[in-house]
Every structure is written in C-alpha cells, then in structure tokens.
Amino acid sequence: MLQLIRKIRSWFFDERYRILHAFNVYKIKFPRLIIKTSVSIPDSFAFDEKIAIPRGRQAPDGNHYSFTHEITWSALPLSVQKEIFKFESVLRLYFGGDFLIHIGNIWRNIGIPTEFSSLDIYSQVWHYDHVFDYKNAQLFIILSDTTEEHGPFEFFKYSDEKSQYAGVENRQRDVEYSGEVEKLTGNRGDALLFATGSIPHRAGIPKFGNHRDMFSIAFFPKYTNIGEDANLLFKELKG
Numbered sequence: 001m002l003q004l005i006r007k008i009r010s011w012f013f014d015e016r017y018r019i020l021h022a023f024n025v026y027k028i029k030f031p032r033l034i035i036k037t038s039v040s041i042p043d044s045f046a047f048d049e050k051i052a053i054p055r056g057r058q059a060p061d062g063n064h065y066s067f068t069h070e071i072t073w074s075a076l077p078l079s080v081q082k083e084i085f086k087f088e089s090v091l092r093l094y095f096g097g098d099f100l101i102h103i104g105n106i107w108r109n110i111g112i113p114t115e116f117s118s119l120d121i122y123s124q125v126w127h128y129d130h131v132f133d134y135k136n137a138q139l140f141i142i143l144s145d146t147t148e149e150h151g152p153f154e155f156f157k158y159s160d161e162k163s164q165y166a167g168v169e170n171r172q173r174d175v176e177y178s179g180e181v182e183k184l185t186g187n188r189g190d191a192l193l194f195a196t197g198s199i200p201h202r203a204g205i206p207k208f209g210n211h212r213d214m215f216s217i218a219f220f221p222k223y224t225n226i227g228e229d230a231n232l233l234f235k236e237l238k239g
C-alpha cells in the first residue's frame, strides 16, 4: 500500500514538473545558446578565393566587401564533423528533437568604407537571423587569427530571452546598444556554437587592409526543410 502511495506521489510530482517546465520553456522565445569551443583543423580547411562569389549586398559604390564559397558535409575535415556531432545532444535539446544541418560556408570579410558602415552590407548591423522563424543556430569557426582589428563576430552577451529588442529586426539601419557586447576574437580554430535566431549579433568591420575568414554551418528545426537530416549525416560517425 505504502509503495503504491509513493508511486502515485512521484507520478504526480513528475507530471507537475513537466507541465510547469513546458510553460517556462514556452515563455522563452529567444533562448540563449552560447558555447565557446576550439577545433583543430588542417591547413587545407581555408577560404579559397578562386571559387568564392560575392556575399551580402553590393555597396552604393558598386563593390562587394564579402566573398564566400560553400563546403559540403562530406568535404568537412573529420575534426569539424566530430565537433558538430559532439553538440548533438545540446542541439536536440535546443530544437526539442530532430534537426537539420545546412551546407557549410567559408567567407572572407574585408573593410567597408566608413560612409557605408551603417548600411546592411554583410550583416554588420545588429540583427537576428530571421530565416523561417527565430529557431536556428550556427557553429562558427574562425579561420584566420582574429583580433579587434579584424572585425570579429559580435553579440549581446546577456540578451533578453523573452522579448525582442526593438529596432534589431529592422536591418536597414544599425541600433545603439548600451549593454555588454562579447566578441569572437581568437586564433584559427576557435569556435562558437550560437543561437543566431535568438541573440542579436553582427559582423565586425575589419580595419582597412585587414580581412577576416570564417566558417559557419547552420542548424534548423525539421519543419523548415532547410538542410539535411542530422541523424543521416551523423550515421558514419556513430559507426
């Protein structure tokens, strides 16, 4: 009898916890996912200007200031595939289940003339990646040593999880932000798993003459149909 009462009691607490937890999660529209890591990468994993195409918008002077090329899952170094696989459980928690992996990109940003710096040219104004919706994440890997002078990736360090920042949705013009900003400076191979859909972020602008090379690969929920099923891509790694 006592056993049965214990069982009912624990069932009741478990259900109550799950319902309250679900409500709390529901309130979090802009979850913060920020994990710094580092990957060892071969020299061959680098920006290749021979195959790069213009990225972002053309500036009013007719020039592009960012160039990119794609890299498929199977062309990624094993160390990068393994690093992504390491985050499988984190990403499953973030998306609430199965997720998709988009094709990777490697791009080079160069300095933008000051007169255009507040126009959205290569995502260097504060923004959320509003793609299908706000649920997406990316792994960024720095491919060239990056200091403040190289236009590092920047983000709101303590962003609000429940409400959207006014003005950040409108990418036509940059907004002022007085909170703490963190930057992805570091050495080649330093990386960041980041909720691009729900934390305001932007590219920094390299000082004239500098450039910044970056790799990124994006993750999306299944219903978006953006990318390939992570379970399939991970199959070989699981052995």
Ligand SMILES: O=C(O)CCC(=O)C(=O)O
Binding pocket: 109, 122, 123, 129, 152, 153, 154, 201, 202, 203, 204, 214
């Ligand atoms: O290049 C960067 O540092 C950020 C790029 C970005 O946020 C974007 O393309 O949406």
Ligand SMILES: [Fe+2]
Binding pocket: 123, 127, 128, 129, 196, 201
């Ligand atoms: Fe972005």
